[in-house]
Amino acid sequence: NSLILSAVSFVISVVSLAWSYTSYIAEQKDGALSLTWDPTSRIVLFISNLLLIFARMNCIVLFMFYFGPGRIYPGMLFLICHIILMMMIHAYNVIHYMTDQKQSSEEGYFRRLFHVSLMNGLANVFINNFVHVSLNNQKSLGKKKKKTFYRQIIGDIIFFTENIFCVVFGCMTINVSPINNPVTMTYFVTIIFSCHIIGILLKVFYYKFLHIWKNLTPTFDFSKRSFKRADEPIVFHRDVNTYFNLKNLIKKKEPIM
Numbered sequence: 001n002s003l004i005l006s007a008v009s010f011v012i013s014v015v016s017l018a019w020s021y022t023s024y025i026a027e028q029k030d031g032a033l034s035l036t037w038d039p040t041s042r043i044v045l046f047i048s049n050l051l052l053i054f055a056r057m058n059c060i061v062l063f064m065f066y067f068g069p070g071r072i073y074p075g076m077l078f079l080i081c082h083i084i085l086m087m088m089i090h091a092y093n094v095i096h097y098m099t100d101q102k103q104s105s106e107e108g109y110f111r112r113l114f115h116v117s118l119m120n121g122l123a124n125v126f127i128n129n130f131v132h133v134s135l136n137n138q139k140s141l142g143k144k145k146k147k148t149f150y151r152q153i154i155g156d157i158i159f160f161t162e163n164i165f166c167v168v169f170g171c172m173t174i175n176v177s178p179i180n181n182p183v184t185m186t187y188f189v190t191i192i193f194s195c196h197i198i199g200i201l202l203k204v205f206y207y208k209f210l211h212i213w214k215n216l217t218p219t220f221d222f223s224k225r226s227f228k229r230a231d232e233p234i235v236f237h238r239d240v241n242t243y244f245n246l247k248n249l250i251k252k253k254e255p256i257m
Contacts, residue, residue, distance in 0.1 A: 010053040016055060018050040021127060028132065032212045046201055049127055052159075053201035055192045056126045059163040062170025077123060082162065086155070087121035093151045128155035156200060163196060163257075 022045050026033035033042050064075045091113060116133045123129045123241045130148055167189055 010057075013206075014050060014054050014215065016204040017126060018046055018053050021049045021053075021129060022046040024131075029212065038210075041206060044206050044210060048199045048202035048206065051195040051202070052128075053126045055163060055196035056159065057189075058192050059166040059170075062174065065167035065169075065176060066169045066172060066173045078166075082158075083118075083121035083125065085121075085158065086124040089151060089154060089158075091117040093148070121203040124155065128152060128159055160196065160200075163193070167192065 022042065025045060026042060032038060033045070035042055060075065060079075064072060067074045073205065077208065094113060094116070116131070120129070120131050123131050130151070171185060171189065174180055174185070179188060
């Protein structure tokens with residue numbers, strides 16, 4: 001009975017956490033990612049988050065097994081180091097790339113920077129996430145969030161590297177049945193990284209083909225060995241409450257702002 005309750009609790013935790021992250025991202029899109037307007041994109045993003053969180057949680061559990069029963073302090077230290085790392089990445093991203101946030105002379109700027117970075121560090125424990133909070137006193141509604149593409153790439157690389165690290169440590173000395181069986185462990189690790197890779201592929205698919213700003217998603221230029229961002233303008237279409245490509249609006253002769 002205890003094993004069944006633990007499994008149910010784990011499933012509920014993963015599903016609720018994935019739905020929370022997906023709902024937050026949908027909230028940032030001002031209705032363009034709602035279940036009534038675009039259910040396909042919402043479901044794809046939810047499944048991606050679900051798989052990534054499932055893989056991450058199991059990797060952390062395997063890492064905890066390495067140190068033995070009841071010894072959670074090394075695992076907590078690992079998570080604290082991860083939070084600090086994600087805080088530093090977010091702070092660097094804000095200072096160097098988000099031009100609407102550059103008001104370091106404003107009173108309390110660095111205090112708010114630390115607060116926002118801490119929020120992002122805690123929000124990035126199980127999945128690569130971006131919590132946008134303006135550091136200015138003015139509201140940032142409608143302002144474009146800049147230069148988050150490379151932050152996402154770096155974050156995904158960090159998560160994948162850390163997951164490999166956790167699994168390697170966990171597989172070295174784990175002595176819990178049935179995972180201590182080599183065959184079972186192989187299947188388990190395969191499932192974990194299959195979920196992680198499929199989750200990443202679904203995220204790429206969402207941003208490349210389903211995102212409302214998909215035409216602005218950077219593409220990799222193999223000749224120059226670098227990412228190239230599209231420069232086509234995007235405007236707001238008030239009748240549909242979403243964003244469209246300006247060229248398509250001109251061709252259809254539809255009214256814009």
